[in-house]
Amino acid sequence: ATTxxxxxxxxxxxxxxxxxxxxxxxxxxxxxxxxxxxxxxxAPYYGCRKPSDQTACLVRTVASQFVQTLAVYEETALxxxxxxxxxxxxxxxxxxxxxxxxxxxxxxxxxxxxxxxEGGERxxxxxxxxxxxxxxxxxxxxxxxIKHEAFQSASDKNLAETKxxxxxxxxxxxxxxxxxPLWTHKKPPRLAAAVHGAFRQDAVVEPxxxxxxxxxxxxxxxxxxxKVMKWxxxxxxxxxxxxxxxxxxxxxxxxxxxEKVNKT
Numbered sequence: 001a002t003t004x005x006x007x008x009x010x011x012x013x014x015x016x017x018x019x020x021x022x023x024x025x026x027x028x029x030x031x032x033x034x035x036x037x038x039x040x041x042x043a044p045y046y047g048c049r050k051p052s053d054q055t056a057c058l059v060r061t062v063a064s065q066f067v068q069t070l071a072v073y074e075e076t077a078l079x080x081x082x083x084x085x086x087x088x089x090x091x092x093x094x095x096x097x098x099x100x101x102x103x104x105x106x107x108x109x110x111x112x113x114x115x116x117x118e119g120g121e122r123x124x125x126x127x128x129x130x131x132x133x134x135x136x137x138x139x140x141x142x143x144x145x146i147k148h149e150a151f152q153s154a155s156d157k158n159l160a161e162t163k164x165x166x167x168x169x170x171x172x173x174x175x176x177x178x179x180x181p182l183w184t185h186k187k188p189p190r191l192a193a194a195v196h197g198a199f200r201q202d203a204v205v206e207p208x209x210x211x212x213x214x215x216x217x218x219x220x221x222x223x224x225x226x227k228v229m230k231w232x233x234x235x236x237x238x239x240x241x242x243x244x245x246x247x248x249x250x251x252x253x254x255x256x257x258x259e260k261v262n263k264t
Contacts, residue, residue, distance in 0.1 A: 008036070018056070198210035198230070
């Protein structure tokens with residue numbers, strides 16, 4: 001959806017979100033109620049970008065999952081740069097649900113490294129049920145979807161040992177491993193606004209993972225305004241069903257904060 005307004009919302013995909021129907025509903029609401037444009041990103045390995053030998057949206061290897069994540073970071077960062085550099089009034093808000101919420105942090109960090117502190121005045125982020133590591137992929141209700149036998153090695157005594165080894169590897173793969181090197185030799189630019197929404201009864205992105213994520217945002221993403229974390233009732237399914245309410249409101253709040261920054 002596009003308008004002549006100067007706000008662009010980049011909506012990232014959640015795990016398995018090969019279609020874009022739910023994100024189109026968000027985009028329609030943004031354009032109807034706010035006059036904002038939306039860009040719906042299709043991740044590699046999903047939809048029309050799916051390899052011919054892949055079943056649906058089930059990526060075949062752990063390496064492919066990491067490649068997908070880095071590609072979402074890079075493509076989103078370059079889109080942000082493009083719209084912000086078009087003129088001096090364009091503003092961008094990056095948002096995503098679940099896996100897309102986690103990618104929002106990586107994408108925003110990479111975008112800041114490209115556009116700098118001045119461009120950061122016109123960049124905001126709205127995180128919706130995000131996780132800071134891949135732990136959510138191998139814990140909670142998602143763990144039942146994994147073929148753990150495929151990860152067994154000769155040194156594993158049993159499947160339980162395989163599961164534990166995989167859990168440790170994925171838990172240690174945090175977004176900070178990809179974003180911290182961006183600021184090794186320079187001071188991090190500042191984002192205009194960051195808003196985070198999580199669900200109390202979430203069995204996919206469990207509450208402790210949401211708290212860990214917000215802690216990462218607090219310490220790793222400099223911001224011009226106070227960072228906000230909001231808790232909603234319900235679980236991951238509720239979050240998916242209520243995107244046009246809760247995720248929409250988070251984006252509106254983030255953009256409102258960003259616009260106040262640009263007026264001062």
